[in-house]
Amino acid sequence: MTIIDEEIKKRTQRNHAEDSNLIGEGGYISPDENLWNDILTAVVLKKPVLLKGPTGAGKTKLAESVSDLFQQPIQSINCSVDLDAEALLGFKTLVQRDGQSAIEFVEGPVVTAMKHGHILYIDEINMAKAETLPILHSALDYRRMLTNPFTGEVIQAHPDFSVMAAINEGYIGTSPMNEALKNRFISYPIPYLSGEQLRGLWDREFPDADPKLKTFMLNLAGDLMKQVENGLMSEEAASIRSLLDATALAMHIDTLRAVRYAIAEKLDDESERNLLMDLANTWRK
Numbered sequence: 001m002t003i004i005d006e007e008i009k010k011r012t013q014r015n016h017a018e019d020s021n022l023i024g025e026g027g028y029i030s031p032d033e034n035l036w037n038d039i040l041t042a043v044v045l046k047k048p049v050l051l052k053g054p055t056g057a058g059k060t061k062l063a064e065s066v067s068d069l070f071q072q073p074i075q076s077i078n079c080s081v082d083l084d085a086e087a088l089l090g091f092k093t094l095v096q097r098d099g100q101s102a103i104e105f106v107e108g109p110v111v112t113a114m115k116h117g118h119i120l121y122i123d124e125i126n127m128a129k130a131e132t133l134p135i136l137h138s139a140l141d142y143r144r145m146l147t148n149p150f151t152g153e154v155i156q157a158h159p160d161f162s163v164m165a166a167i168n169e170g171y172i173g174t175s176p177m178n179e180a181l182k183n184r185f186i187s188y189p190i191p192y193l194s195g196e197q198l199r200g201l202w203d204r205e206f207p208d209a210d211p212k213l214k215t216f217m218l219n220l221a222g223d224l225m226k227q228v229e230n231g232l233m234s235e236e237a238a239s240i241r242s243l244l245d246a247t248a249l250a251m252h253i254d255t256l257r258a259v260r261y262a263i264a265e266k267l268d269d270e271s272e273r274n275l276l277m278d279l280a281n282t283w284r285k
């Protein structure tokens with residue numbers, strides 16, 4: 001029995017849900033045989049996990065699938081330059097109770113996740129200002145604790161508390177992650193699916209689609225990946241999210257128009273848009 005199996009068994013017994021199907025429908029599909037298990041191993045070992053990959057590669061889906069598997073709710077933070085300590089930890093507010101005014105602290109996602117053993121999912125972690133996240137350092141390393149500056153409370157994390165973060169390194173508006181913060185994570189590259197795994201995702205998401213449409217989209221996806229690898233197209237051209245959207249649209253409107261709206265029009269460069277539509281045209285013939 002692996003440590004992942006042991007952890008699932010432990011949580012299943014604790015939650016009295018022996019009969020439940022732990023891996024929910026629509027879970028993350030691993031691009032190779034190791035990645036999913038390697039990430040779960042870090043989560044079980046209570047190591048913060050950093051998912052590095054382009055937009056629409058399934059990073060959020062992966063975190064949701066870990067949450068399904070371990071029956072652990074997710075507390076999410078979407079980072080931006082405006083993110084501050086209050087958005088992470090919580091804030092004080094005035095409440096009326098029994099006709100009396102009182103000041104109460106409303107817990108933020110970090111405090112809730114630490115106290116209740118949830119997964120803390122920090123999306124676009126490199127969009128936050130460098131000075132905002134160091135407040136989390138002690139929660140992210142072996143100490144697994146944090147002193148809440150707003151209340152003075154010392155919070156020792158629940159044993160199940162896990163942290164997953166996502167980063168899209170090429171994204172405009174991001175800055176390199178502070179080294180001390182990055183050093184607290186185990187980092188995994190999350191690539192776009194291809195080959196058999198991509199076909200598996202299409203079979204699951206579009207069981208009723210015309211097989212010709214599926215083949216068209218999978219061929220186009222393969223072409224787009226090659227263009228990205230050869231540096232002829234920006235990475236997001238092969239986004240799985242866009243390809244899924246194009247397929248869903250193409251079940252109702254002309255395939256090339258679907259590809260234009262869901263994939264090509266998102267690209268800033270006109271020559272890339274034209275190349276993409278030329279490729280799509282080739283597969284249509």
Ligand SMILES: Nc1ncnc2c1ncn2[C@@H]1O[C@H](COP(=O)(O)OP(=O)(O)OP(=O)(O)O)[C@@H](O)[C@H]1O
Binds near residue numbers: 028029054062168
């Ligand atoms: N490997 C995968 N397994 C299952 N679904 C996937 C996978 N890759 C992409 N998807 C699907 O693609 C869509 C986008 O995925 P998701 O939102 O998780 O991407 P992301 O990497 O978090 O993107 P962003 O960086 O823009 O937030 C979702 O519908 C998701 O289910």
